[in-house]
Amino acid sequence: MTLAVNILLWLVVGILAVIAATRGRVLLDDGVRAGVMEFILLLPRIGVGVVGSGFVAEALPNEWIAPWLGPESGLLGVVIATLGGALTPGGPVVGFSIGAAALKSGAGAPQVIAYSTAWALYAIHRLVIWEVPMMPARVVWLRALVSLPLPFLAAGLAILLGRP
């Protein structure tokens, strides 16, 4: 699976590089330089994230997860998970490692989906740090406002689909 994903991704890189090269050498160089720079800037964050996620998983209060977020927790569990997602600071490594750790500790899958959906859509720190400086603030708040019901819809649709 990992190998297939890698092959697919690098195939896309190859196609885009060829398109860029046909439009001129400068465009190809700019693309490679910008991509490699972003990768280098990401490296320390990935290192911290991979090491940190182990600590995060250890630090989760496992004995609370099953009763509050387990498959039997129902709508209340989805509400708690949504609130938790909105209040979780940090990048993708933190959010996804907490979700994965909670799933292993007995949280229900729809509750974990609600958590990661809320965290991805309106984690408060991300709105303030990333989105407001780069977008008109009123559009950011409009987007956050209309996103409020989405974690509940995501959990509900996942239940309707049924786990694969």
Add this chain to the structure above:
Amino acid sequence: MLPKVLAGCLIGAFVTLLLPREMVARWVGHESGFAGLLIAAFFGFLLPGGPITIYPVAGAFLVMGADAGAVVAFIVSWTLIGYTRALVWELPFFGADFVIWRMIAAIPLPIIAGLLARIAVRAGFQYRDEIK
């Protein structure tokens, strides 16, 4: 994990350079209707990169004439069903079955968010005066 991250970074850089931005206003502007929301959601699914690349692109879409509903659909789509983000970040933690299940359940959500945003704007939510 690292080769995937490098590939994601390179895809983001090339797409940002190659995307024909003049097409944006025509495809996802005020007059684009429901099709505009679908196109914006599809762009969000397609366009790789992190928040560093996605929010400036969304801001540029607004300046070039995209409406708030389309921009909301674009950002929500990138956030919930963007494939590079899922491949690079989510897959290593959750595994393919879980991620595909979550993504299929999320497919209608960008359209719902875009429609809600357009309803709010029609009901009097102002945002145009902030866009230069």
